[in-house]
Amino acid sequence: MTTEHNVLGRSLPRVDALDKVTGRATYAADVYLPDMLMCKVLTSPRSHARIVSMDTSKAEQVPGVRAVITGNDFPDRYFGSGAVRDRRIMARDEVFYIGEPVAAVAADDEVTAQEALELVEVEYEDLETIVDPLEAIREGSTLVHPDMPNFEGYGFAMGGNNCTLLDADRGDVDQAFRDANQVFEETYHSQAINQGFLEPMACAANVEANGRLTVWASTQGPYQVRAQLASVLDIPLSSIKVNAMELGGGFGAKLRLAFEAFPALLAMKTGRPVKLINTREEVFTLNGPRLATTIHLKTGVTSDGQITAREAHSVFDVGAYLGAGPNAGVGHALGAYDIPNFRLRSYGVYTNKIYVGSYRASGVADMHFAVESHMDSIAHQIGLDPLEFRLKNVVKEGDANVSGASVPANGLLETIEAVKEKMSLPRKSEEGRGIGISLGEWRSGSGPSTASISVNEDGTVSLLTGSVDISGSDTSLAQIAAETLGVELDQVIVAKRDTDMAPFTGPSGGSRIVYSQGKAVQMAAEDARDRLVGLAAERFGVPSEALSCEGGRVYVQDNPPQSLTLSQLAAASLTSRSGPIIGMAALSSMPYAPVFNTQAAEVIVDKATGQVRVTRFVQAQDVGVAINPMGVEGQLEGGAVQGIGRALSEEMQIDPETGRVRNPSLSTYLMPLAIDMPAIENILVGVPSADGPFGARAVAEPPGFGPPAAIANAIYDAVGIRIKELPLSADRVLAALQGQDGDEYHIDVEALKKAETG
Amino acid sequence: MARFEYLEAHTVRQALSMYRRHAPNVRYVAGSTDFLIRSRMGNWNPEYVVNIQHIPALQRTSFSRRNGLRLGALTTVQTLQDHESVQTHYPALAAAAASFAGVQVRNLATVGGNICNASPAGDTLPALLAFNAQCLSTGPEQGEQRSTALDEFFTGPGRTVLEPGELLTEIRLPRPEPNTGSLYIKHSPRGAMDIATVGVASAVTLAADRRTCKDVRIGLGAVAPTPIRAYAAEGILRGNEITPESLAACAEEARNTASPIDDVRGSAVYRKEIVGVLTLRTLERAVEMARDGTMAFETQRRLAVQAAF
Missing domain, CATH: 3.90.1170.50 (Aldehyde oxidase/xanthine dehydrogenase, a/b hammerhead)
Known part of the structure; x- marks a missing residue:
């Protein structure tokens, strides 16, 4: 695939690299x-x-x-x-x-x-103050916002402190539980974490x-x-x-x-x-982090390891205000599995603490830790290899996803195989060492996207979009434009944008830039290319189909020397009938394109202190087509690092009485350092998406949410203990090793069900 | 950040006279790695700041087999880590320095500052305790000098025996004994740039038979209001044969000596749990080093910062 391309699929340096490393890039504080x-x-x-x-x-x-x-x-x-x-x-x-x-x-x-x-x-x-979300959701609890029912936009929820309730149902769950050979119930908890961006x-x-x-x-x-x-x-x-x-x-x-x-x-x-x-302290105390989530899962399994039903009740702490919609992770309670019957509920709950914000797959990341730990736990309890149990249940092309849509062709199985081979799974490690896996799904982000491209008189291309560069997305967009127009990457100028100049576009989030914005860029570039070709066709007196746009020129396929450079065409366009060369495109949404990944962590557990060290981390992701493989790997590694930090050391400690953030600094909120990181091995799997630019899928979200479950599962493999709360800190691991009951959180599922039916 | 007058001293006399002139709301600073943070947080609000960083007399370090190690109070933590004599004769101190914050901070932070801040978790302090450090200081009035044993220097978290205006000038470590091994192990969630949840330094001197413990000194960090010596634990081992049992008994006693608190870095229960583990590990390694003589510094450094692995 990549061999046909000139610019696409190459690990070219970022278009903004020089500005950033030389300190010339201008940030808001500048x-x-x-x-x-x-x-x-x-x-x-x-x-x-x-x-x-x-x-x-x-x-x-x-x-x-x-x-x-x-x-x-x-x-x-x-x-x-x-x-x-x-x-x-x-x-x-x-x-x-x-x-x-x-x-x-x-x-x-x-x-x-x-x-x-x-x-x-x-x-x-x-x-009166209420800080604990599991208490806040109980009937009769102190109210954070007594006037909540009058809030504009308040819709279906239970009332009290419950401000949002999302649900998804299919089949007869109760019957399926009765028919199952075994039913497993567990409660997981993930902690409050800060996004940890470098620039306050x-x-x-x-x-x-x-x-x-x-x-x-x-x-x-x-x-x-x-x-x-x-x-x-x-x-x-x-x-x-x-x-x-x-x-x-x-x-x-x-x-x-x-x-x-x-x-x-x-x-x-x-x-x-x-x-x-902002000061760094204000980054922790003024700006919405991801808050804690407690998730109760119930799963019915047949004697041969087939999942028949799942029930999920998750309680998302939203703090004082619904600063984001974290409980959108509800559908991810199915994981990457085909489960015929389900009842999924997720509750957003007000408490008196800093309001919730978004953080790389909010809600989904919490759900992923619960689901993938739960899967591992069930596999061990029914005596199946965790990978085998997953393979029996993974979603396949043509299955219905949680909202009933048919799952398109994808590379999930390839990612599993790739990790299995790289990690030589299954294998038994020596005591104190272990390997754990997790797999997950994300949907390539959609939403309004626009692009405009003009070809300058010197043959360069100006690309204008309203989207902000994150993680090198400008470079990917420029590569898409360059590839489509047949020019080199350094011929593309990416404009710095403001809301007056650039057309409306959705935010840079939810893994949507390359998939959706990239599509708009591709379409705009095709539009500009068609105009270039049309102009050349006019000049040569041949039909457009007889021409190609490549190598900075438009030429007659049967007679390549007969050509005009982009520079000549752009100059000619100024006085042509159709005017200067401009390509434009806009779209409001993109079709469903899942992104699957598999991750595996190898750990050592110090049984005397409970300290866990990740010694190796392998991940495979179906990226469709890697527009810039170096950028993709950077995204994968960055995500893994964030996920490992979330797994082991990061936690916003929130005072249970007052809701105050107790550790608003980088010396007490412990993000991992290079010394704490294992070698991270990335495998790019490419099953092209049907609609993404050149077949690309999203990249950003999945690598971040997998590590906590993979590491928790590795700890189980190493020392036989199941930690159900994040972070997997040394004190928690040691307490579990000493046989202390780790079930620190409890959701009253019956009360929630009663509230729904009553 | 509060406003203050900034003064710079170039001799000890000048520093003391600056103090006298502006007393009492004066603070000496050197590397300022703690000062700037606490000033910004509003915890320390002196009217006058006297920077002693440029006093040459406080920057000297020397070592001799007869007199031991003399560290000017301004010796940076990075110097402690890199100093050949420290690495050779006081390895636990070099390893502790290597586990201290990050390289930028180590290049500024001074051993005197680490002592005077009297944090229970100060990384150099358990090792300095294990090497019987003496603190020389000069009073503000007549320039009177005194020497205080480090284990009598701390009076509480952030508090020392220093009188207002008294300046710590030098730290002296007695000459190294033969057949001695020492190691510092720090437990912290991160491998660097982190403050100890618990830190333990042990120095073991073996008798000529290489089986009997001639002397042992154990310094514990972050498990009491100040860094402490585990005297009772030392007593169990001193003069007795080194066996797995005697080492374990010693470590258990060190655990009993600890009286940690809950804070953002760890619970009291957990700290108490691992202080014994870390003590045992430092003792075992120190005995090995006393017997075999050497351990590569890189190995010590890794042990210091990645306790478990």
């Missing part, structure tokens, strides 16, 4: 404008309280302070990041978690702004001479920021321009409006540009 002010944010020290009074007068008198804003300075409006409009951009009369913004200051410098914050006087009256949030805002608001944002979704900002400021969307700056990692945390509204309102008040740069 925006400097004349007379710029710095903004700092005051946050609530209370878990849940009424704001009795606020006095900003002392802060306003500090020399160098130019403006102080509170929630009362914003229009009286709610907005939402998930389904429900449950949130104010800044607290007005009530705070719902420790860390909720209550005021912001713009001053000549950050130190002055910080000093002024300390002079803002807020009187609070404490209200930053944004700047300025009111232009024409009255329009310009925002420089560190964002994955400039159009989402524009829309939400317009909403919270109650100004027309068209009066805002969002510049999407270089992004130093997002992983879902930067999909939506963050704090852009604070410098924006302060800029409107002062008439001066205002910039806000």
